[in-house]
Amino acid sequence: MDQADRGRLIELTRFAPGGGHCFIAPLADVPPGDREEDPFGSPLVLFEDGIALGPPHSLHAGIREAGGGRYSHWKDSLYLSASDNSDPRVNRRRYQIYVPAVRSGAVGRALASLDALAEGYTPAEAYAAVERCLAALYPAAKIGEDLKSFWNEREFITAYRMLAGDNYRALERKWTVYNLLKALDSVAGDVAECGVYNGATAYFLALGIERGGRRRVLHLFDSFAGLSQPGAADGSFWRAGTLACPEEVARGNLARFSDVRFYRGWIPVQFPAVAGRQFCFVHVDVDLYQPTRDSVEFFFPRLQAGGMLVCDDYGFDSCPGARRALDEYFAGRPERIVHLPTGQGLVIKLDPRAAAAN
Ligand SMILES: C[S@@+](CC[C@H](N)C(=O)[O-])C[C@H]1O[C@@H](n2cnc3c(N)ncnc32)[C@H](O)[C@@H]1O
Structure with missing residues (x-):
């Protein structure tokens, strides 16, 4: 030129x-x-x-x-x-x-x-x-703030790049989950993820457990055959079978952590295996209405007071069913859904006795 x-x-x-x-x-x-x-x-x-x-x-x-x-x-x-x-x-x-x-x-x-x-x-x-x-x-798109200090967290960024390459779209969501979990030292219980894919978020959940002060088990649920059939609430973005990833890939990415358990199958078929356990943190990331609803219905009652549920898909136009599942479930409950700017929906479990007293 x-x-x-x-x-x-x-x-x-x-x-x-x-x-x-x-x-x-x-x-x-x-x-x-x-x-x-x-x-x-x-x-x-x-x-x-x-x-x-x-x-x-x-x-x-x-x-x-x-x-x-x-x-x-x-x-x-x-x-x-x-x-x-x-x-x-x-x-x-x-x-x-x-x-x-x-x-x-x-x-x-x-x-x-x-x-x-x-x-x-x-x-x-x-x-x-x-x-x-x-x-x-693309006038509707908004780039966030410059100079975020976590961009220089070497261990975190290196792990992220190992799992996701140079696509940083999910970086803030991973950082959020990792930090929320690290903040839960005072809450007992295991950690679960519904929708695992290649184990990228699960890696940061396992790292968060490792960095925390308690022994916890990480329970991972996925079909490893991709999405189930989208329903009427899910719009037209998704197709059955997308996001399939072999279980071996997720297992390989998590190989360095102990206390990780895999449950292969359609949600909620494998949930009874953990019915007797309590949880401090649950990550729901299955994109669709029905498995999101099933995951929240099963895990929220098993969250300890002060524990957290994060739905990765809550704020995305591509996942209207996931948002609806959360909105419906929490409509009659005291907890509120915090719509994070990352697109995640965060719910903090209240102490049922304190909530009832108010
Ligand atoms: C967006 S990916 C999960 C990404 C992962 N949480 C991460 O951040 O690295 C969605 C996953 O949900 C799983 N999935 C979707 N519907 C499911 C269902 N009905 N039962 C079991 N797994 C399902 C898919 O196989 C896929 O691995």
Whole structure:
């Protein structure tokens, strides 16, 4: 790609006060700015001394009141604020807008956000560019916060990559389950998982048990033949037999842990094998209404007070049946379902005597 294909930089030299931290620069010979019918349409990127500012498309009240580099290309003007809310007429900084060559449509805007990254970009600039890129291509998707410290938990990340490769979509859910279980040292009982697949979550359950202060058994239930037949509550996303994984794969992944027991079969056929046990943590991850309902009905009464049930599928549009199963089961009970931003549903078992007294 030669320089002409990469778009152009335009120097901004005229700024009029726009109230608060906001200044207004007139623009000419640039693509259309944001407007009522296309509020995220502008592909322009604003730089201050070579560093991209943002967020773009900011509300003008936010530019005036908070500033901090917020800007908006609205119609034929740029409403901007300096990174430190200084006055761009006198702060001796250089303001440039990058006008990408590919300027139309969502793909153009996405490419522009990457193209605008300067050589030697910082991790924060890369993160912001990818945010803008995804916002253009898939506006409903939301990238979460940057700089999460658990990304640097070496043992956890290494284990995750061993089990799931470089697909990090489930990373936060695994981290959540692992940490919830580690927090349950004061609650007695075993741990169970319904829906095991290759044993990736089970691995972190076993690790959580290992790191905790109690001896517990991990009980793992799966058909190892994939999903059962979806029913009317399950929508159209799933097919019977998807997510089949040989039991040997899960056993291999968990080989280094003792006190792990496998129960192969359709849920709930094997549940009676653990009918006499108590549990501190149950992970339900079978995607469909009926096995979710069966799992919750069997295990929730066997959870100790203070114990937790996590349904992996609760907050996913692909699993309406799992959500319905939980909503129905807990509708008449004192416990509430906490809809976590990971998509998981968490329920903490209350002490039945305390709940009855209230
Ligand atoms: C999403 S995967 C589980 C993933 C696993 N919990 C993890 O995070 O690594 C769903 C699993 O549920 C199992 N499953 C679905 N319906 C089932 C049923 N009716 N009885 C037994 N297993 C079932 C499938 O075989 C599959 O392994």
